Amino acid sequence: MNPLQQKYQAQIQELADASNRLAELGFVTSQGGNLSMRADENVLLITPTKVPKIQVRFEDICVIDMKGTVLYAKEGRKPTGEWPFHTRIMQRRPDVKGVVHAHPPVLTGFAIAGGDWLRLPFLPEPALEVGPMMLVPYAEPLSDQLAENFDPFLDKSNGFLMENHGAVMVSPEGVMRAIEFLEMMEAAGKSIIVSKILGNAKPIAAPDVANLDNVLRVRNMPMPGTPGVVKSLSDIFVVE
Numbered sequence: 001m002n003p004l005q006q007k008y009q010a011q012i013q014e015l016a017d018a019s020n021r022l023a024e025l026g027f028v029t030s031q032g033g034n035l036s037m038r039a040d041e042n043v044l045l046i047t048p049t050k051v052p053k054i055q056v057r058f059e060d061i062c063v064i065d066m067k068g069t070v071l072y073a074k075e076g077r078k079p080t081g082e083w084p085f086h087t088r089i090m091q092r093r094p095d096v097k098g099v100v101h102a103h104p105p106v107l108t109g110f111a112i113a114g115g116d117w118l119r120l121p122f123l124p125e126p127a128l129e130v131g132p133m134m135l136v137p138y139a140e141p142l143s144d145q146l147a148e149n150f151d152p153f154l155d156k157s158n159g160f161l162m163e164n165h166g167a168v169m170v171s172p173e174g175v176m177r178a179i180e181f182l183e184m185m186e187a188a189g190k191s192i193i194v195s196k197i198l199g200n201a202k203p204i205a206a207p208d209v210a211n212l213d214n215v216l217r218v219r220n221m222p223m224p225g226t227p228g229v230v231k232s233l234s235d236i237f238v239v240e
Helices: 003-007 009-024 083-092 105-113 124-129 144-148 175-198 206-218
Strands: 034-040 043-046 062-065 070-072 098-102 134-136 159-162 166-171
Touching (some): 003 009, 003 070, 009 034, 009 043, 009 098, 034 083, 043 083, 083 098, 083 144, 105 159, 105 166, 105 175, 166 175
Antiparallel strands (some): 034 043, 062 070, 098 166
């Protein structure tokens, strides 16, 4: 076993397990999607390119630094080409320990349609734990421009739609928690679509959104986004 694999053994196994879980949920297809996990302040574990997520194993996980330099990869493996936005998110959100990029069908549909639907607070739990799903403007996959397009949004949420591309979730609690956030928002997206079909997609009213701040305090939960930046949920949600 490589010394870095030995040092980060538990974290590497967690990332491999999370990769498999993402595929089991049907949130990625073929070789799509990528996941990363902070191992140390300047060390990132990340999934390999061109490997279906259901097939990722412990030995496939790559180790890079925050500049994208490969510290370890087994022969025949390279980090995902989308590492630039993973490292950029980790650099600008020191609190984040896990990043998941996937293509859940419903959330990706919202990413294609655009608009502010997922910036509206329809359900309390997603509002409290994820925040508004911000729409990151389209840029070529794998590009530095795509990574830079996240900058205006990172402070204000833990969830992001990538225009005409997919979704990204981050979590201070790790990569499995980020997947749970994806599950939460995918389910919320389905509920929003049903409410639209029924003719009354009604978000939580502004005064009630403000009152959700009390729930965060009672449950000792942080605001979504960068710690200390968001003072109230009313500051980040589109409300009526």
